[in-house]
Amino acid sequence: MAETETNNRQRLYRQIVEQILQSIDAGEFPAGTRLPAERELSEKFGVSRPTVREAVIALEAMGRVSVKTGSGVYVLESKGVSNVGDSVSPFELLETRVLIEGEAAALAASMISDEQVEELKHALDDMARENESGNHQSDVADRAFHAVIAAATNNRLLTAMIENLWDVQEGQHHIRAAHHSVCKRDPEARLQEHQDIYDALSSRDPQAARTAMRNHFGRGINALHQRTEQEAVEAVQRELSKTRERFSLTRLNQTST
Structure with a gap:
């Protein structure tokens, strides 16, 4: 049972990572802005705070956010793109x-x-x-x-x-x-x-x-x-199908009747 719960939590945090990345890429959280607090993200995504914490750790490892103790989690600019x-x-x-x-x-x-x-x-x-x-x-x-x-x-x-x-x-x-x-x-x-x-x-x-x-x-x-x-x-x-349809005998017969 404990192993199942661990696997479920790991799957959940990966889903939260994907959703936060989508929000960042969509411009909801531009580079330099602070992500909502852990409690707010927990309520927004309907998951526990430890799950949000694991997602933030993964995002930091990916270089997408920076965690500043006592200040919050900040979105980093995507380098090079x-x-x-x-x-x-x-x-x-x-x-x-x-x-x-x-x-x-x-x-x-x-x-x-x-x-x-x-x-x-x-x-x-x-x-x-x-x-x-x-x-x-x-x-x-x-x-x-x-x-x-x-x-x-x-x-x-x-x-x-x-x-x-x-x-x-x-x-x-x-x-x-x-x-x-x-x-x-x-x-x-x-x-x-x-x-x-x-x-x-x-x-x-x-x-x-x-x-x-x-x-x-x-x-x-x-x-x-x-x-x-x-x-x-x-x-x-696709192009050949269009040509075949355009220059078909059936089409010519329909046009002449």
């Missing part, structure tokens, strides 16, 4: 993540602490629970997983760069939509890829960590190619 623009493609983002996060994983494997390995396991377990519940589009556990790896490099510039890549992915609608479509294609493969990354990092094996991370994004690139090709074929088929 406004400077990139809609011209960046999902392929460019994935290519960049292959190059940067592959090397970050290798570095993290030689630096990661026991506590960070445990954090990584918690994030992996959260991803598994999301799969079980059919919530394949949530980025909360996924981002937390990659954030632990970034922090384990002990390189603040690398950590900031990886956070920025996540901000681009979540802040650009066309990239976020492409990412979600890829996540839905094979959630079990996606989970296994993260398991492989975890295994390499927990074994402190830099080469295996680099390979596992690159394989993870490599499958994403292939899935994105398949999605793009499918959309192109469907677009051509």
Whole structure:
């Protein structure tokens, strides 16, 4: 029973994270403003205050809010998104993540602490629970997983760069939509890829960590190619259907009668 209650609370806090992020992205809570008090958020979302507290912790780990003791929780500006623009493609983002996060994983494997390995396991377990519940589009556990790896490099510039890549992915609608479509294609493969990354990092094996991370994004690139090709074929088929309807003998016969 206790395990069930814990799982339910974890699912709840992830839902609250998603709802607060949607409110931030919609402009309800602009950068620099303070979020409502814990009690108000608890009443707004109909959850307990500990659930709200866990959601705030997750948002802080994602770099979306800053908790100031005695003052409140403040929304942070989403770094980098406004400077990139809609011209960046999902392929460019994935290519960049292959190059940067592959090397970050290798570095993290030689630096990661026991506590960070445990954090990584918690994030992996959260991803598994999301799969079980059919919530394949949530980025909360996924981002937390990659954030632990970034922090384990002990390189603040690398950590900031990886956070920025996540901000681009979540802040650009066309990239976020492409990412979600890829996540839905094979959630079990996606989970296994993260398991492989975890295994390499927990074994402190830099080469295996680099390979596992690159394989993870490599499958994403292939899935994105398949999605793009499918959309192109469907677009051509729609145009051909319009042409067939426009220049059909049936249409000509109807016109001449």
